Amino acid sequence: MTKSKAWMLVNVVWYDGVAAYVTKFILQAELISDKLTEESIKLTEEEIAGNGEILKYDVLYPLSHSNIEAFKLLEDAPADSDEYSKYLAYKRYTEMWF
Secondary structure, eight states: OOOOEEEEEEEEEEEOSSOEEEEEEEEEEETTTOOBOHHHHHHHHHHHTTTOEEEEEEEEEEEOHHHHHHHGGGTTSOTTSHHHHHHHHHHHHHHHHO
16 A cells, blocks of 8 residues: 655755754655655755755645645745745745656
8 A cells, every 4th residue: 555645835944054044845745644755855955965954844734736836926925925935945846846
């Protein structure tokens, strides 16, 4: 029996040697346990590589494909807003997975 997977919005906490940062990612996880797939962890580590060390993955909630597509529409949100961080997560998602 295979486990069902889902796309999740995830806060990734990472440290660059001076300060800690939180960056949103759209990653794949097991639907029941919220455990991130090995591929998601590998791709996230590649994305952060050279900039710092990942301290924590904080899985927030599952996303449907329409939710993910809606994040694309948040491009004009204020740069310091949660909405804009979701747009950046969408951009990362397309770069990492396609």
